[in-house]
Amino acid sequence: MDYNNAELMTVNAARLLRDGDVVFVGVGLPNLACNLARRTHAPNLVMIYEAGVIGARPSRLPLSIGDPCLVSGATAVCSMYDIFSFYLQRGNVDVGFLGGAQIDRFGNINATVIGDYNQPKTRLPGSGGSMEIAGWANRCYIITPHQKRRFPEKVDFITSAGFLSHQKEREASGARGKGPQGVVTHLGILEPNENGEMILAALHPGVNIDMIQENTGWEVNISANLRETLPPSAEELRILREDLDPTGIYI
Amino acid sequence: MDYNNAELMTVNAARLLRDGDVVFVGVGLPNLACNLARRTHAPNLVMIYEAGVIGARPSRLPLSIGDPCLVSGATAVCSMYDIFSFYLQRGNVDVGFLGGAQIDRFGNINATVIGDYNQPKTRLPGSGGSMEIAGWANRCYIITPHQKRRFPEKVDFITSAGFLSHQKEREASGARGKGPQGVVTHLGILEPNENGEMILAALHPGVNIDMIQENTGWEVNISANLRETLPPSAEELRILREDLDPTGIYI
Amino acid sequence: MSKLHTLSEAIQKYVHDGDVIYAAGFTHMIPFAAAHEIIRQKKKNLTVARATPDLIYDMLTAAGSVKKVIFSYMGNPGVGSLRIMRNVIEQGEMEWEEYSHFGMISRLQAGATGLPFMPMNQTGAPSLEKANPNIKRITDPYTGAEVIVVPPLNPDVAIVHVQRCDKHGNSQIWGIVGEQKEAAFASRHVIITAEEIVEEDIIRSDPNRTVIPSIIVDAVCHVPFAAHPSYTQGYYDRDNLFYLAWDEISQSTEKIQNWLDEWVYGVKDRDEYWEKLGEETHNRLKVTPRMSSPIDYGDY
């Protein structure tokens, strides 16, 4: 079965979701992953968007986080203050998806600047809601291509907290969520060890450890239980290609 | 023209309202006073109820602060948190009406207990919203019968701030509103002097200073500009009796 | 996942002796049916929190279910005193904890949004702050001025009556929306009683109207007329005569007991209670329709 990197990442992200999870969704691959999970093993998944939409059932592929198709047919809409406080800060969100220009060895994310903050070499969009999602969702997942420049040992700017310098430092910070529980790339999946260091937990079919090491900016430790992911199934790919993104905008 | 004490107080309270005022209304006489003002000199009065109703146009006499007739036909309804914060705390309310078991020389109100707080002789209903109304409405008015037991020199418990012990003490307290600007009784009107002491500012027709003194628990000072109120007009009484409270529940 | 329960099941499952409960609704949609079921199930030592205890907590107190009350206005709205609660407090037989309305609602807001406290501006009134050690001051780090703070209130159970919800608990309410949302989000468990259980499509036709989402709801109970003697906007009127009658009933221990025997212990559930109220009362509380002007969400 043939599939591309976006499909591979989306399918693997979908499989991390559990039935009944309340997910704080972003557009693009996280949205596809959630809709895929809902149509396969997690029919009771509840999708929440930071625009304040709860229980969205988008009839078309949303192209922005505030697309009107998210609202029509949703179960509830609330203000931004409410979605961040009554839902996220209160602890009503099980899963958050995150992205960013850089992810480091302890799962910290930079989405703000490359270079000095006050005289930035590259000015990125900034946190948006990701600082709070990373801090307060019970578990977070990151979907990103696996490239050395995206995986530095240490990020220039911590927009969203992973485990900071150690699991213990995150715990001491007062952030309520458990932090990043998986980084899904096109090569495999990294997961935190007991120190909060992201280690190689799974390889996608056909990928070896050297390929991971070559594309990561630090010496990657390997899980004692390193596993291989199952390739995307025909049904998963069919749903993605025919139902969810038929014009191939994200996949 | 014959009128009773309730009518007299209601008419005089209504006259204190200005066109365009946003008023935080209670049921009973304040509600009648506002509706009377709206039908006479203040057609653009906006009535807000602590239940979260804005721009109410009650078609019947509301018997509780949360009567459904306040909602049907109102311009807006919001939560209690919002009415107290976005409206009152933010400074969007011009006038508040207050009542209570006791009002003292500096306009402080007791609506909580007679006697010791922890072993109350008489347990009264408590603040409700009056602590915030007294603190934050730009101006407050009190409507009450003029009886010695209701006008002690000093209240047992300050449920809602008047001027505390002096105008300067209120200013230092951080309360944003100007405090009680008038106490309308069935004998006359008390208003604060520059120290925040409630002094006799107006007598109703047929009342003399001795009658005020006999019914007040402190030595009442008299305004240099003591005035006499105009008696309720035929039109004011007609609106009250025929339109607003035709079955005589409050008047 | 349907969360449909009978009210009796829901109270059995989620309300326990010693719990802190919040029966929500400011004057509007007060969940009297649930309180009567709590009385029938003889729950004890409850801490009952409500901005306005209203008749609902006066009844619970009369039945001996209450250990403590947390409140901001203890009166019979539009009538006068809440005689039963007032009496046990004056007799030193009940604990209480007291706030202003905004203090009470700020506690719920903190509880509902996961904050460790809510700030409030100063009102100048000193006495309640002195009487209640839960009310504290902190310094605004921007101006150096002092600000009042109250701690979060996180009840064990919130009980909320709504006009319509689906079987999952997605609930829509209109009219006075008091503190229902805040009470539900603040609490560990949420019991919904509803005038109507509707198809999910009805809820999804107007998502901005949804105040309580299914994800925080434990039990959904179909209980028409659950709010009597208070009211449900658009469904029936407030029974002002009963609020007046309670002022009379609650003056005598014997009358209170008779009333409880007849109207709470003597009926099986709210259906029987409503039937028993009779046609004259039904007609008196009837209300003619006044519909909202519809809006268009667009079929995207």
Add this chain to the structure above:
Amino acid sequence: MSKLHTLSEAIQKYVHDGDVIYAAGFTHMIPFAAAHEIIRQKKKNLTVARATPDLIYDMLTAAGSVKKVIFSYMGNPGVGSLRIMRNVIEQGEMEWEEYSHFGMISRLQAGATGLPFMPMNQTGAPSLEKANPNIKRITDPYTGAEVIVVPPLNPDVAIVHVQRCDKHGNSQIWGIVGEQKEAAFASRHVIITAEEIVEEDIIRSDPNRTVIPSIIVDAVCHVPFAAHPSYTQGYYDRDNLFYLAWDEISQSTEKIQNWLDEWVYGVKDRDEYWEKLGEETHNRLKVTPRMSSPIDYGDY
């Protein structure tokens, strides 16, 4: 008291050089028409605050109206970078002040409710707090833990686009309600642009739908299609093609200038702009109705 103005009058009267403005709307109902009028009136040295500056502030920046931006996510939503603002920041030509979304919205919440600060729980992320001295910590007096606080944001002017309002400014919105209410209550002046000006009776038929009350509104402007290229729920769709096109236009100073000349300076008002977009675009953005299920308030 009618507050009806033309948009041109309203901008003239309430937006001044050097003001802090907040054009509200999270992705939805972004008041582009007002921004174009601000450009036409050559307002200068504005501080523009918005959670998501979006194309609206990219355009204002391109036109030279902006001195400073206060924001939490500076991107072209669904497309990528906001090239013009990003460029001036990278060149050191514009001031900025940055928060997370919740930090930004908490600033508005504080401003809207009259509080001197809003508390937020810790997220663990240290860098922005270090970079922005406005973000402070205080101690929770109940637990001794540290809490993040942000100061109120009180803009000079909020501009809010709504689906329907009456001539007094009582405004109803549905769909994504982002931060419109908070922005309006936080600001000294409020300008409403509306798809429809309706009779007061329509508003009063559904008071729970009203988000912004007349008492805080200064000017009401009837401006259909004011949100294009964003959208108005139920009225027209988001013009995703334009969001993509802007990514192309904003890459060249010449193209930007040409676009401003043609679509902002070259048209008198929003009516002319909408006409100029042409039938094909009109049809592409059309949406078929999907009505809300009506509710009954009861005729009390």
